[in-house]
Amino acid sequence: DTGVSQDPRHKITKRGQNVTFRCDPISEHNRLYWYRQTLGQGPEFLTYFQNEAQLEKSRLLSDRFSAERPKGSFSTLEIQRTEQGDSAMYLCASSEDQYSGYTFGSGTRLTVV
């Protein structure tokens, strides 16, 4: 499979727990993006990596959220002390450069109960 892979597909967690999601981008793509999508809304930008460097982080992102891309390949997104408002679809995308459209993964649906 040469697409963007995300794991897990679904995650249900209790409020206050920590969760971590993984994204494996297309191998030739050096840019990796995390977005969040809630029902009836478009994807909202969270953060962006070029290789292993995190170049941009949304101001809307609280410090409970952290992302890494340690070797410039896969990336993880961690949410600490989850809140019900964190319930959403978390999308990962990758691209070759800033001129290309993104290839999206299927997303991880997080439900905080």
Place this chain on the structure above:
Amino acid sequence: AQSVSQHNHHVILSEAASLELGCNYSYGGTVNLFWYVQYPGQHLQLLLKYFSGDPLVKGIKGFEAEFIKSKFSFNLRKPSVQWSDTAEYFCAVNAPYSSASKIIFGSGTRLSIRP
């Protein structure tokens, strides 16, 4: 910072009807423009994109979009829709030469096609 507006939240059409979904963006510099589609239960897919050149862009499945710079618009069109076009459509923009070059998405338009 750039932003995108999609004014139609939900459009309902009969098969064979013509489609036009509106998209306006705000940014004064050079932009790349995109339309993405999300079929029920599937992930976002790129429908078409505009970078430069001919402002009329043709995409997959018979879709096209026209970039009108003076109106800051990038409307999506299809002459005759099919039931299989039922999906959510997102217009998106990025500013490739700015320091913040990520793609910004509109809120989406849900398209329902009556068979």
